Amino acid sequence: MTAEKPEENQAAKTPSDQPDETARREFIAKAVSVFAGGAIVSVPIGVGVATLLGPAFKEGQGGIKIRLAALEDLPGDGSPKLYQVVAERKDAWTKYPQKPIGSVFLQKLEDGGVIAFNSSCPHAGCSVGFKSKEVGYYCPCHESIFLLDGSRGDPCVSPRGLDSLEVDKEKLLNGDVWVTFQNFAAGIEGKKAI
Amino acid sequence: MKRLLDWIDDRTGIASLTREALFERVPGGARWRYVWGSTLSFAIMVQFITGIFLWMAYSPSATTAWESVYYIQNEMSYGWLLRGIHHWTAQIMVILLLLHLVQVVIDSAYRAPREFNFWFGVILLFITLAISLTGYLLPWDQKGFWATKVATNLAGIVPFIGDDIQKVIIGGSDYGHHTLTRFFALHAGVLPGALVALIVVHIYLFRRHGITEAKPATRAGALYYWSLLGVVFGTLTALAFAFEENTKQWVPKIVCGVFLAILIRIGFLIRSGKDDDSATRPKRDGMFWPDQILKDAIACAAVMGAVLFFVFWKGTELTPPADPSQPYNAARPDWYFMSLFQMLKFSAFEGAFGLLIGAIFVPSILVTAIFIMPLMGQSKKGHWINVVMLYSLIGGFVILTAMGFNHDANDEEYKQGVLNAHAEAERLNELIDINGGIPPEGALTLLYKDPKIRGARLYAANCASCHPYGGEDGLGAKAKDPSAPDLKGVGSKKWIAGLLDHNRYVSEEYFGKTKFSKGKMARHLKDIDMLPEDIEVVSAALASEAKVYGYSLPEGGQDFIDSGFDLMFEDFECADCHGIQGEDEGSGPSLTGYMSRDWMIDFIGDPTHEKFYGKKNDRMPSFLGAKQEDGTMKAGELSRKEVELIVGWLREEWPRASE
Numbered sequence: 001m002t003a004e005k006p007e008e009n010q011a012a013k014t015p016s017d018q019p020d021e022t023a024r025r026e027f028i029a030k031a032v033s034v035f036a037g038g039a040i041v042s043v044p045i046g047v048g049v050a051t052l053l054g055p056a057f058k059e060g061q062g063g064i065k066i067r068l069a070a071l072e073d074l075p076g077d078g079s080p081k082l083y084q085v086v087a088e089r090k091d092a093w094t095k096y097p098q099k100p101i102g103s104v105f106l107q108k109l110e111d112g113g114v115i116a117f118n119s120s121c122p123h124a125g126c127s128v129g130f131k132s133k134e135v136g137y138y139c140p141c142h143e144s145i146f147l148l149d150g151s152r153g154d155p156c157v158s159p160r161g162l163d164s165l166e167v168d169k170e171k172l173l174n175g176d177v178w179v180t181f182q183n184f185a186a187g188i189e190g191k192k193a194i
Numbered sequence: 195m196k197r198l199l200d201w202i203d204d205r206t207g208i209a210s211l212t213r214e215a216l217f218e219r220v221p222g223g224a225r226w227r228y229v230w231g232s233t234l235s236f237a238i239m240v241q242f243i244t245g246i247f248l249w250m251a252y253s254p255s256a257t258t259a260w261e262s263v264y265y266i267q268n269e270m271s272y273g274w275l276l277r278g279i280h281h282w283t284a285q286i287m288v289i290l291l292l293l294h295l296v297q298v299v300i301d302s303a304y305r306a307p308r309e310f311n312f313w314f315g316v317i318l319l320f321i322t323l324a325i326s327l328t329g330y331l332l333p334w335d336q337k338g339f340w341a342t343k344v345a346t347n348l349a350g351i352v353p354f355i356g357d358d359i360q361k362v363i364i365g366g367s368d369y370g371h372h373t374l375t376r377f378f379a380l381h382a383g384v385l386p387g388a389l390v391a392l393i394v395v396h397i398y399l400f401r402r403h404g405i406t407e408a409k410p411a412t413r414a415g416a417l418y419y420w421s422l423l424g425v426v427f428g429t430l431t432a433l434a435f436a437f438e439e440n441t442k443q444w445v446p447k448i449v450c451g452v453f454l455a456i457l458i459r460i461g462f463l464i465r466s467g468k469d470d471d472s473a474t475r476p477k478r479d480g481m482f483w484p485d486q487i488l489k490d491a492i493a494c495a496a497v498m499g500a501v502l503f504f505v506f507w508k509g510t511e512l513t514p515p516a517d518p519s520q521p522y523n524a525a526r527p528d529w530y531f532m533s534l535f536q537m538l539k540f541s542a543f544e545g546a547f548g549l550l551i552g553a554i555f556v557p558s559i560l561v562t563a564i565f566i567m568p569l570m571g572q573s574k575k576g577h578w579i580n581v582v583m584l585y586s587l588i589g590g591f592v593i594l595t596a597m598g599f600n601h602d603a604n605d606e607e608y609k610q611g612v613l614n615a616h617a618e619a620e621r622l623n624e625l626i627d628i629n630g631g632i633p634p635e636g637a638l639t640l641l642y643k644d645p646k647i648r649g650a651r652l653y654a655a656n657c658a659s660c661h662p663y664g665g666e667d668g669l670g671a672k673a674k675d676p677s678a679p680d681l682k683g684v685g686s687k688k689w690i691a692g693l694l695d696h697n698r699y700v701s702e703e704y705f706g707k708t709k710f711s712k713g714k715m716a717r718h719l720k721d722i723d724m725l726p727e728d729i730e731v732v733s734a735a736l737a738s739e740a741k742v743y744g745y746s747l748p749e750g751g752q753d754f755i756d757s758g759f760d761l762m763f764e765d766f767e768c769a770d771c772h773g774i775q776g777e778d779e780g781s782g783p784s785l786t787g788y789m790s791r792d793w794m795i796d797f798i799g800d801p802t803h804e805k806f807y808g809k810k811n812d813r814m815p816s817f818l819g820a821k822q823e824d825g826t827m828k829a830g831e832l833s834r835k836e837v838e839l840i841v842g843w844l845r846e847e848w849p850r851a852s853e
Contacts (some may be wrong), residue, residue, distance in 0.1 A: 029484040036491040040498040044240045047276045048247030054271035093265040094258075095631025 060194050061090065063182035065168070069106060071175045074114065080105040080130050080137075080148075082119060085181045104165060104179055105130065105137070107148070114172060116165040116179045117150050123158035125186045137162060159189045216483035220405060224485035228405060230294045232490035233497050235397075237287040238322075238389070240498070244280040245382060252332065254378040256370045257636035259334035260515040264637065267512055268623065278505030284326055286501060288530045291319055292588065299567065299584045300419065302577050303406035309568035311399040314392055316564055321389050323530070328381035330528055334374060336615055339516030340525030342377075343369065344535075348553045351546070369518065417463045419581075424456040426585040431593070452592060514618040515638045520651070523611030526602070533594035536601070560587060610670050621647055628849045649843020652836050656817070657681070668843075677707040678814070684844050685740035685789030687748075691733040696720045708812045714771065715782065722766050731758040732766070740789035743846035773805075783807060794841040799830065 068083040075081055082103050089099040105117045105128075117137075121128045126141035136153055137146040145153035150162035168178035185192040203209040220228070251270060253262040266273035295315070298304060304312035331342040350360035365372025431453050480486060513522075527535050534557065537543065543552030563583060570576035602608045618641065625640040626632055633639050641647050653661075653668040662673035664682035680703055683689040692698045696719040700711045710716060724732070734748045735758025748754050759775060762768040762785075773779035776786050783806045787793045796803065799818030802811045817837055819830035832840075842848060 026484060029488045033484050033488045033491045036495050037487070040236070040491070040495050041239075043498055043502070044243040044247075044276075044279055047272050047279060048243055050272040051247055051266075051270050051276050052250060054273075057271070090631045093261045093269070093632045094634050095629060096634055 060183075063166075063180045063193065064101075065178060065180050067171075067176055067178050068104060068116075069177045071108070071114065071172060071177055074106055074108040074177070076108065077133075078108055078110065078148075079133050080107040080117075082130070087181070102181060102183065103127075104181060105162075106177060106179075113169075114167050114177055115150070116167050116177075117162040118165055118181070118183065120163070120183060120186070121158060122160045122163055122184065122186055122191075128162065159187065160191065163191055216481075216487075218401065218404075218482035220480040220482055220486050223480035224489050226489055226493070227297065228486060229490050229493035230290060230297055231400075232486075233493050234287065234290045234294050235393070236490075236494040237283050237290055237497060238393070240283045240501075241280060241287065241325075242386065244276055244283070245386070247276055248280055249382055252378070254332070254371075254374040256334065256374060256516070257634075259332060259374050260512075261632050261637050263333040263335075263512060264623075264626070264632070267510065274510065275505060278510045279501055281510045282501045282504040282508075283497075284329065285504070285529070286497060287322065288326065290497070291322055295319065296584060296588065298406075299571075299580055301406050302571055304568040305571055305577075306568075308399070308403050308406070311396060311403065312568045313565065314396045314399065316561075318389065318392050318396060320561075321385055321392065325381055325385045325389070326528060326530070328377045328385065331377050332374070332381060333512055334516045335513040336516060336520070336522045337511070337513040337525070339369065339518075340522045341527045341531075342373075344525065345527065345531075348549075351550055352554060353550070369516075417460065420456060420460045420463060422581065423585055424453070424460055426582060427453045427456055427589050512619060513615045514622055514641060515636065517638055517641075522615065523607045524615055525611075526598075526608075529595060529599075532598040533591045536594040536598035563587075607671075614669055618647055624851055625849065628851055643839075644848060645839045645842030646848040648836075649839040649841075649848075652832070652840050653843060656832060657840065660813070676702065679704045681844055683742075685737065685742040685794075686744075687733045687737035690736045690740075690789075691729050694719065694724055694729045694733060696723070710812060713810070718767075718771075724766070728761060728765075732761055733758075735759045735762065736785065736788050739785065739787055739793075740845075742789070779805065781808065781810075789845075791841055791845060791847070794844065795834070795837050798832075798837050798840065799834075 064085075064087050066085060066087055068085070069081075073081075082105055084100055085102045085104055086098050086100050089096050089101055091099070103119045105119055107115050107117075109115060117128075119128050120126075121139040121141065121144065123139065123142055123144055126139050128137050128139045128146065130136075131138040131145075133148065135145060136148050137150075138144070139146075139158070142157050144156040144158045146156065146158070146162045147153045150164055152158060152161050163182075163184045165182060166180040168180075171178040183194050185194050199209075248266065251262060251266045251273065253259060263277070266277050268274070270276075298312065298315065327342075327345060331338045346360055346364050349363060350356045352359055361367055363373075363376065365376045431450060513524075526532065534553070537556070538549065538552050540552070541548075543549055564587075567580045567583075571580045621644065622637060622641055625644055626637065629640060650668045653663065654671075658667035658673055660676065660678040662676040662680045662682075664680065665673055667673050679693075693704055696716070698704055699719055700706055700716050705711045705713075705716070731754060734750075735755045737745060738747075738755045738758075750757075762774055768774060768785065769777065769780065771780040771782035773784040773786050779786075783797070784793075797806050800816040800820045801807050801814045802809070802816055802820050807814070815831060816828070817830045817832040818834060819827050822828050
């Protein structure tokens with residue numbers, strides 16, 4: 001019952017009477033084996049990769065319009081104030097009714113208008129802080145400075161200035177600051193919503 | 195290029211390794227019967243691949259496990275296919291394992307020098323079963339939860355240390371987050387790791403000893419094996435018939451089918467005529483590559499085809515999320531544990547000691563019997579004992595499994611449990627769609643807030659003992675001994691019209707089994723003897739108060755409704771006893787806002803309130819509590835939320851996808 005059968009082993013090595021036919025058969029056998037083997041292994045791998053790559057083809061959840069403050073609450077001297085953005089958000093299967101999704105600097109302008117900046121640094125996504133009216137905004141990760149109007153200061157390794165967000169002018173007239181919150185791709189010159 | 199390959203080979207030895215792997219001698223040539231080990235390896239590989247991808251999306255905790263599996267199944271691109279392949283390959287893998295084991299025993303491949311490899315194989319079998327068992331829980335659905343609860347409770351009866359074992363397995367005394375993290379670590383880490391390590395040893399030993407060459411196929415030999423299998427199966431079938439009390443219900447179709455198939459095979463063998471003991475297949479040896487690999491690849495393709503067939507045909511079930519408070523009548527282990535499950539129903543295993551015997555000792559003895567097979571099988575007689583034992587084991591496995599499934603097929607409670615689970619799962623999917631996602635507290639909260647599901651459950655538990663719902667209990671089971679009005683369609687024009695028909699009022703459909711069947715209203719209905727057209731208009735008026743789901747103005751519009759109220763006030767003197775449209779509250783139940791949402795909540799809350807039956811109430815409990823004669827409040831059995839859910843369900847007011 002063991003595998004040791006030398007005489008049969010010899011038989012396996014005996015050349016066939018029809019070498020061409022044997023070679024052809026062997027080639028077909030090899031080809032079919034490789035093809036069938038590859039095909040069946042590619043099923044689980046292919047399906048798995050398809051699930052893995054799924055997110056790449058999904059759209060982001062887009063901007064969200066949200067009331068952040070009353071106009072009168074903003075500092076009158078034009079220095080920025082940071083507001084947390086809490087909104088309904090879906091995280092895979094979970095729908096959070098109130099989920100912190102980012103933060104926004106609001107600045108009252110002299111003409112009564114308001115400008116808003118996403119606090120995420122356009123360089124690599126660190127959280128930008130406000131230093132002083134003289135220095136402006138400062139990102140502690142790669143030591144970039146942004147001026148009060150959001151433009152690049154010196155030094156600044158970021159490819160673009162802070163990302164401004166749309167402020168609803170009509171609602172502003174009623175004293176409410178509504179902002180369309182949106183995140184943008186970091187590390188590129190253009191402002192690309194994600 | 196060649197130089198690069200040579201360099202890689204020189205440093206790694208990969209070419210010689212590949213050569214060694216591929217150019218294995220296959221004694222007697224490539225054969226179909228050698229494919230089982232390879233198909234099994236292939237199935238395990240598929241499980242590893244799909245398992246790792248599932249891992250990337252699965253989240254093991256009591257509030258996210260079901261939810262993440264739901265997400266895989268319903269929202270991830272091709273997630274249903276990924277999970278389907280993983281699930282169905284697991285099923286087929288168990289069959290392949292059994293085939294592999296049977297073949298090893300029949301071909302006496304456990305004999306010296308292969309004893310250790312047999313033992314490793316048996317351990318691999320149990321590791322695979324353990325992986326299946328742990329995987330069954332991971333979706334954290336009703337099916338997996340209850341089955342695992344049974345399995346882990348059985349682990350708890352092991353003498354002396356059972357309690358501790360159980361607590362260690364489930365990560366505490368309750369099932370929850372740590373049960374899942376532990377099962378997941380076992381399922382995806384510990385057990386697969388052990389599996390790989392043992393497979394490496396298994397294949398190394400297999401290569402060391404070579405393929406066990408099957409004896410040259412002879413008709414006499416085959417006849418011998420098949421006849422033996424037939425005798426064992428025949429005996430077991432006969433035993434099953436003899437010991438099964440309810441033979442009418444008990445038709446072990448699968449067993450009879452297997453037995454018949456064996457007989458047919460024997461018949462063919464006998465018919466095949468002259469003794470063809472001169473071997474029919476070439477004695478020339480073959481090579482693993484490509485001869486055997488071709489056959490292996492085709493067999494693996496067939497396995498994959500079968501898996502995909504089941505994925506597309508049957509889909510992959512996900513029952514509602516685990517809920518320890520919600521009994522699940524369809525709790526069953528996966529089919530390969532069904533035989534053990536069924537065995538525990540026998541009266542021989544009754545009581546704590548019986549359970550210990552049935553759940554621990556008997557399986558342990560069977561496992562020991564399998565383990566000592568190589569020692570037994572050194573002699574020819576021992577080998578035959580092994581073969582008979584294995585056939586008996588498999589026969590017992592098949593028969594018990596068939597008995598289990600047969601029992602379920604005839605068990606109304608089980609069938610209803612499955613139907614309800616499917617309906618609830620479907621409803622939950624709808625609720626998630628409506629909600630736009632799952633709340634952070636988990637999907638179960640959606641079911642708990644849903645009048646359609648929870649209302650029906652509460653009705654079945656609290657109302658159905660008196661009030662049937664379309665003759666049922668609200669969950670599909672037949673109502674037992676109803677004694678109060680059937681509330682299906684309550685508040686609808688049709689239901690109210692039935693109430694106004696004297697004959698129906700005093701029938702069991704409405705108040706036939708209450709004291710109201712001989713009450714004032716019954717007598718009054720008989721006296722006034724309303725014409726069908728009167729009933730039509732009065733019921734339309736009352737239905738306009740109720741406005742249950744689907745209500746719309748009658749053809750005659752508001753005038754038609756007003757004429758109904760006129761009839762009630764004037765011709766039929768309803769206002770003598772009932773308050774109508776806010777006027778003249780009387781001794782009978784108020785008809786102001788009759789069967790509206792608030793009316794129903796108040797009524798169920800306290801029918802003894804003077805607005806309703808007052809002291810004339812017949813047995814109906816005050817579910818939200820009632821003021822007693824001494825002025826104190828008696829607490830009710832339900833909360834306001836629960837009563838609202840029941841009312842929402844009765845009025846069919848639940849969220850719908852189109853709204």
